[in-house]
Structure formats: C-alpha cells, structure tokens
Amino acid sequence: xxxxxxxxxxxxxxxxxxxxxxxxxxxxxxxxxxxxxxxxxxxxxxxxxxxxxxxxxxxxxxxxxxxxxxxxxxxxxxxxxxxxxxxxxxxxxxxxxxxxxxxxxxxxxxxxxxxxxxxxxxxxxxxxxxxxxxxxxxxxxxxxxxxxxxxxxxxxxxxxxxxxxxxxxxxxxxxxxxxxxxxxxxxxxxxxxxxxxxxxxxxxxxxxxxxxxxxxxxxxxxxxxxxxxxxxxxxxxxxxxx
Amino acid sequence: xxxxxxxxxxxxxxxxxxxxxxxxxxxxxxxxxxxxxxxxxxxxxxxxxxxxxxxxxxxxxxxxxxxxxxxxxxxxxxxxxxxxxxxxxxxxxxxxxxxxxxxxxxxxxxxxxxxxxxxxxxxxxxxxxxxxxxxxxxxxxxxxxxxxxxxxxxxxxxxxxxxxxxxxxxxxxxxxxxxxxxxxxxxxxxxxxxxxxxxxxxxxxxxxxxxxxxxxxxxxxxxxxxxxxxxxxxxxxxxxxxxxxxxxxxxxxxxxxxxxxxxxxxxxxxxxxxxxxxxxxxxxxxxxxxxxxxxxxxxxxxxxxxxxxxxxxxxxxxxxxxxxxxxxxxxxxxxxxxxxxxxxxxxxxxxxxxxxxxxxxxxxxxxxxxxxxxxxxx
Numbered sequence: 186x187x188x189x190x191x192x193x194x195x196x197x198x199x200x201x202x203x204x205x206x207x208x209x210x211x212x213x214x215x216x217x218x219x220x221x222x223x224x225x226x227x228x229x230x231x232x233x234x235x236x237x238x239x240x241x242x243x244x245x246x247x248x249x250x251x252x253x254x255x256x257x258x259x260x261x262x263x264x265x266x267x268x269x270x271x272x273x274x275x276x277x278x279x280x281x282x283x284x285x286x287x288x289x290x291x292x293x294x295x296x297x298x299x300x301x302x303x304x305x306x307x308x309x310x311x312x313x314x315x316x317x318x319x320x321x322x323x324x325x326x327x328x329x330x331x332x333x334x335x336x337x338x339x340x341x342x343x344x345x346x347x348x349x350x351x352x353x354x355x356x357x358x359x360x361x362x363x364x365x366x367x368x369x370x371x372x373x374x375x376x377x378x379x380x381x382x383x384x385x386x387x388x389x390x391x392x393x394x395x396x397x398x399x400x401x402x403x404x405x406x407x408x409x410x411x412x413x414x415x416x417x418x419x420x421x422x423x424x425x426x427x
Numbered sequence: 428x429x430x431x432x433x434x435x436x437x438x439x440x441x442x443x444x445x446x447x448x449x450x451x452x453x454x455x456x457x458x459x460x461x462x463x464x465x466x467x468x469x470x471x472x473x474x475x476x477x478x479x480x481x482x483x484x485x486x487x488x489x490x491x492x493x494x495x496x497x498x499x500x501x502x503x504x505x506x507x508x509x510x511x512x513x514x515x516x517x518x519x520x521x522x523x524x525x526x527x528x529x530x531x532x533x534x535x536x537x538x539x540x541x542x543x544x545x546x547x548x549x550x551x552x553x554x555x556x557x558x559x560x561x562x563x564x565x566x567x568x569x570x571x572x573x574x575x576x577x578x579x580x581x582x583x584x585x586x587x588x589x590x591x592x593x594x595x596x597x598x599x600x601x602x603x604x605x606x607x608x609x610x611x612x613x614x615x616x617x618x619x620x621x622x623x624x625x626x627x628x629x630x631x632x633x634x635x636x637x638x639x640x641x642x643x644x645x646x647x648x649x650x651x652x653x654x655x656x657x658x659x660x661x662x663x664x665x666x667x668x669x670x671x672x673x674x675x676x677x678x679x680x681x682x683x684x685x686x687x688x689x690x691x692x693x694x695x696x697x698x699x700x701x702x703x704x705x706x707x708x709x710x711x712x713x714x715x716x717x718x719x720x721x722x723x724x725x726x727x728x729x730x731x732x733x734x735x736x737x738x739x740x741x742x743x744x745x746x747x748x749x750x751x752x753x754x755x756x757x758x759x760x761x762x763x764x765x766x767x768x769x770x771x772x773x774x775x776x777x778x779x780x781x782x783x784x785x786x787x788x789x790x791x792x793x794x795x796x797x798x799x800x801x802x803x804x805x
Contacts, residue, residue: 235800240704242798276709283799285705295701298694299448305442309705311437314430320437356705 186239186395187215187364192246194232194420206232207243208420214397214413216363219390221406222399222416230399231368233417237397238284238366241270250286284309288357292365294349296341298320302328302352303337309359327355331385347378354385365389367398371405383408430713438711442718456728460783463680464731467673467775472739473747481658485651489623490632492524492649493639503618508643512624523526523619529601534562538539540601548604552586558598560588575611579665583607610762624648655716681782696794705798712795713788720787725781732772740765762768 194207206229214220214237216315222230223372235241248271271282288309296305306324328337333353341349350370357365365386371379386396387410398405406414416424446453493512495504504523512521519626525542538559548554555565565571572582589597609616626635636648691699699712738744 222645232800235798240798240800279706280703280706283704289704291701291704294706295697297698297701300441304444305439308441308702308707311441312434312707312711314432314434315438316433317437317440360706 186250187236187397188212188216188249188263188294190246190247190249191238192243193246194229194241195244198244206420207236207255209246210422212415212418212422214395216395217390217393218412219386219396219398219410220413220415221411222415222417223401223406224423225400225401228417229420230401230417232420234366234397234399238287238289238364239279240289242270242279244266246272247321250282284312284360286362286364288365290350290353290357290365290370292369294353294373296344296352296356298342299340301338301343302333302344305341305352306355306359313360322421324355324359327358328352331355339375339423342369345372350374350378350382351385354382358389363393364395364397367396367400369400369402370398371400371402376404379404380408383410386410434711437715438714439718442715442722445715446719446722456723457679458780460723460727460754461731461734462599463676464779465734466676467778468732468735468736468772469560469744469747470673471771471775472577472735472767473744475768475771476739478659479766482655485655485658488651488654489630490626490651491624491636492654493521493563493624493643493715494620494647494649495643495645496647497645503614504621505648506617506619508646509622509637511642512622512639515635515642517627517635519625519627521622521624524621524623525605525614526620527608527612529611531563531573536562536599537688538599538601540603540611542605543602544715545714546602548586549600550604550606552604553583553607554587554589554600554602555585559601560585560767573611576613579605608763677778680779681786691790691794699791699794700799703795709792713792716787716791717784720784721780724783727777728780732775736765736767 189212192207192210192212193205195203195205199201208229209227210233217313218254222233223232232241236243239248250269250271271279271280274282297308303321306327307320310320310323325337328334331354333348333351333355336344336348336352341352343354350373354365359368367386370382374382383405386398386408390396390410400406407409414424414426415422493508495502495506495508506523509521509523512518522544526542527540528537529540530537536559543554546554553571555571559564563571567585567587569585570582571585572580574580583603589602591602603611608614614620624635624639626632632650632652636650639646639648702712702715703709738746
C-alpha cells in the first residue's frame with residue numbers, strides 16, 4: 186500500500202551541522218495493519234513518519250502510495266491510476282493527499298488552544314468546503330464515539346491528558362482517512378491511558394483502517410493488535426518482525 | 428462555488444475565533460491603530476475644512492487692494508491716489524480702507540482695528556470680536572481702553588460683540604469710527620491704510636493692475652486670487668507641520684504594526700504548522716491571516732475616521748485648534764462646516780490599511796511555506 190524505495194532524508198546539507206535522519210530506507214507497508222516503528226530517540230522514526238505522511242519530501246528516493254488505498258482517497262476528483270508517486274507531486278496535491286489519506290496524532294497532541302474541543306475536531310474539514318452543519322454533526326459523532334460529548338464546548342486547555350489525546354484522535358479521524366499516523370502517542374500518558382489508546386487503535390483496525398505508529402514504549406509495540414514492528418536505528422532499518 | 432463559499436465561511440469563522448483568542452495583542456493593536464487614524468484624519472479634515480472656510484470668507488473680499496510701498500515696505504497711501512485710480516478705464520470704484528494692529532499687553536494679544544465701510548459708528552463706541560470678548564470678559568455696554576502711541580490711553584464703550592458666524596477672521600477684530608482710528612494711530616486724514624478697487628470685468632484685473640503700477644509706481648496692487656493663494660499656502664503650511672508630525676506617528680505605527688502583526692510568536696508558528704499538518708493549504712493559512720489583518724484594519728480605520736469626523740466637526744477640533752487656527756492668542760471658537768474630501772480619505776486608507784495587511788500576510792506566508800513536519804518536532 187505504501188512503498189518507500191531507497192529513501193534518504195538529510196538536514197542542513199552542505200553545512201557543518203549536516204545530518205542524515207533517514208538513510209536509504211526501502212520498505213513496504215500493507216493496508217489494514219498496525220505497524221510500529223520502534224527505536225530510541227533520534228533514530229529517525231519521526232522523520233520516517235513525516236515522509237510517509239507526505240509532511241516532508243525526501244532528499245532522494247521515491248515514496249509510492251499504491252493499490253490498497255481506496256481510490257477516492259487518493260484522487261477525490263477522479264483519476265485513472267491507483268498508484269501515485271508522492272515525491273514528485275506539487276505542494277497542493279501533496280496537501281490534498283495528506284488531507285484525504287492520513288490522520289495525524291502528534292506526540293504533544295497539538296490541539297489549538299483558546300478554541301473549543303468541537304472546533305479543534307472540525308478544523309481538518311474546513312478546507313474541504315463541506316456544509317458547516319454536516320461537518321459539525323460528524324465532529325459531534327466522533328466526540329460521542331470517544332465519550333467526549335459533554336466536553337464539546339470546553340476549551341482544550343481545560344482537558345486532562347487522556348481527554349486531550351482522545352480529542353486529537355477524533356480530529357485525526359475527521360476526514361475519515363484510511364491511514365492513521367501517530368508519533369509517540371503514549372509519551373505523555375500513564376499505563377492505563379496508554380492501553381486505552383491501543384484499544385482505540387484496535388477498534389480502528391477493525392473498521393478497516395491502517396495505523397502506523399512511531400514509539401519506543403513497550404506498551405505499544407508489544408500490544409497484541411500490532412501486526413508488525415520495524416526497528417529503526419541511526420536512520421536505517423535494523424529489524425522487522427514481518 | 429457553494430463549496431468555495433462554505434470553505435471561506437469556515438475559514439472566516441476560524442479567523443474570528445482566532446482574533447478573540449489573542450484578545451490582548453489585538454486590542455492593543457486596535458487602540459494604537461484607531462489613535463493613528465484619528466490623529467491623521469483629524470488633521471486632514473481640519474486643514475481641508477479651514478481652507479474651504481477661508482476661501483468662502485475670501486469670496487467676499489475686494490477684487491483688488493492697492494498698498495503703497497516705501498523702501499520696500501508697507502506705508503500709508505495718500506488719498507490723492509484715489510482720483511488717479513478712479514480715472515483708469517474699467518474701474519467702477521475705488522475706496523480707502525483704514526485698518527491696523529494694536530497690541531494689548533493685558534492679555535499679550537494683537538487686535539485688528541478696522542473702520543467698517545457699511546456701518547457708521549459714533550465716536551467713542553466700538554464693536555469687538557468674540558475672541559476679545561471672551562478673553563477680556565468684556566461684553567456689550569462695557570468699557571474698554573487702548574493705549575495710544577503717545578503714551579496716553581483712550582476709553583471706548585462696547586456697542587456690540589460681532590456675531591460668531593464669521594469668527595475665523597473676526598475673533599480679534601475691533602470696529603471703530605474713522606475719527607477714533609485716526610486718533611489712535613495718528614494717521615492724518617490725507618492718508619489711508621490701503622485702497623480697495625472694484626473692476627467692471629474680472630478678466631481685466633491684471634491689465635488694471637499693470638496700469639496702476641505704471642501710473643503710481645510706488646504702489647503694489649494685490650488681486651483676490653493672490654490672497655486666496657496666500658491663505659491656501661498658510662493653511663497648507665500649518666497643515667503641513669501637523670502632517671509631518673503625524674507622519675512620524677504613522678511611521679511609528681508601521682513599525683509597531685510590523686512588530687506586532689508580523690512578528691509571529693512561537694505559538695502562532697506552531698499553529699500554522701498544525702493547520703498545515705492536518706491538511707490546510709498554504710493559501711488557506713494566508714487567507715486566515717489576511718482576514719485577520721483586514722478585519723482589524725477596516726474596523727480601526729472606520730472607528731478612527733468617525734472619531735476624527737466627530738472631533739473636527741462636532742467638537743471643533745479641540746485637540747489641534749491651537750496649532751491650526753490663526754496666529755493670534757485669540758483662538759476663534761466656531762463650529763466648522765463639515766467637508767470631507769474622498770480623495771484624502773482614500774489616501775489615508777491606503778497609508779494605513781495596506782501596510783498593516785501586508786505586515787500581517789508576509790510573515791505568515793513565510794511560515795506557511797515551511798514543511799509541516801516542523802510541527803512534529805516541537
């Protein structure tokens with residue numbers, strides 16, 4: 186479904202502080218699976234997630250989204266291929282793919298302070314131009330799914346860690362993307378909340394979604410719903426349980 | 428189309444909640460912005476309205492005034508010149524005028540003393556301008572004295588205070604009889620201050636002026652257009668001083684706007700990263716910032732201009748009046764007729780709204796073109 190071919194990502198190239206975060210990674214990931222990228226801090230997990238999620242472009246190599254992703258996600262306005270190389274796409278198309286294909290859950294949750302839980306969840310749908318009422322209804326349904334109906338009008342800064350994370354998950358699912366990308370999702374959660382998070386991931390997998398998670402938390406990569414654990418170190422693949 | 432409208436409606440909704448979120452920053456910007464537009468607008472309205480007022484007053488001024496020059500400076504003009512001028516073809520009438528300045532050390536002000544042409548005042552009675560009446564607290568039937576050049580003083584009875592409609596030019600005016608005038612200034616009856624000339628055909632003004640100079644080489648004819656130009660330049664100059672000061676205020680505002688609006692805080696940069704990461708395009712982010720800038724600009728501009736209008740036309744420009752009206756210490760106190768020049772309002776609009784909006788958009792655009800993955804690292 187997602188293929189990386191000899192992907193390399195360097196920062197500050199040609200300067201004294203040059204470093205390579207991802208170095209010649211070739212990888213293929215299947216749809217409807219939970220994949221964990223495991224590795225210590227600075228191993229390149231987050232960069233790899235950014236590249237997969239079309240948030241950054243590789244310095245070299247190719248990233249291909251292929252069969253397995255529903256066509257309407259890749260080409261909402263119609264298209265005649267089910268395989269697309271994202272590395273060569275202009276920014277606008279990359280944004281469109283990111284918006285339709287991926288839902289992101291960040292380590293810090295990255296909710297916007299000062300606005301309500303409901304508005305935060307609705308944000309990814311604003312650029313789509315759907316009717317406000319339809320978007321609001323969908324956001325409320327997601328909040329209900331995560332037991333947050335009563336907190337819809339609360340400001341996000343009033344939420345507990347667990348609530349904030351569930352809001353972040355609801356926001357990631359707002360445009361109903363086939364792929365969920367989560368970066369260290371349990372870093373700020375206790376064991377109970379971490380397990381609850383993994384249960385949500387299991388539910389999403391049951392609904393046919395694909396999850397790609399970067400984590401060095403054993404509660405994540407040892408969870409039973411995880412299909413594949415890829416070890417990353419120094420920007421290179423070290424091991425793969427697939 | 429419907430999608431496009433829905434999209435920008437949602438973005439506008441988000442912009443409004445963003446503005447409310449940063450209340451402190453936006454309110455302080457709003458206050459400074461309103462203040463700058465208010466000051467610039469007040470100066471602009473006042474200068475224009477004064478120029479208009481002055482030109483209206485000058486409409487009733489004589490077509491030509493003839494003064495005599497001695498050693499390049501003004502000198503009383505002999506009455507005998509009148510007949511020579513009346514003899515010039517095209518001249519309907521020529522009349523002498525008597526007027527001069529007198530200093531009142533009691534309030535440190537100069538008065539303009541004048542013999543009216545249409546009212547014959549009895550000796551010992553005067554009419555005074557509202558400015559003098561206010562400052563000296565002298566009203567109808569009161570007494571008022573002037574020091575003469577020979578050291579003695581002369582007491583007059585105030586017959587009336589001149590109506591306030593004409594106060595811009597009459598605040599410091601004292602009207603008196605010809606005899607009293609000549610006594611105060613020791614001006615012999617053979618001389619007048621200057622002569623006013625009426626001409627049949629206004630197109631011949633310049634020709635008549637040339638003839639006057641040929642006939643009486645020691646005189647200087649001044650035509651009305653020249654007076655209008657002088658008034659214009661006096662008000663332009665006054666307006667100019669205020670404008671230069673206000674331009675500095677405007678510059679300070681631009682720097683502040685740049686600093687406040689453009690200096691994106693770490694929080695704002697993070698937000699732009701988040702919006703991009705969750706699927707907003709660069710253009711969507713810029714639209715939010717542009718809406719923010721335009722909303723603040725339009726609101727501040729409108730409030731500032733309305734306040735300036737109220738200040739100038741309802742409160743007689745209380746803040747600027749000392750710098751703008753007259754050089755005497757007797758400031759006129761009158762209500763200016765509302766007059767707004769749309770061209771100037773447009774200039775002010777472009778001097779404030781455009782730089783502010785650009786100051787808001789440019790840095791957001793710079794932040795928005797960065798790869799959204801930076802948010803993954805924050």
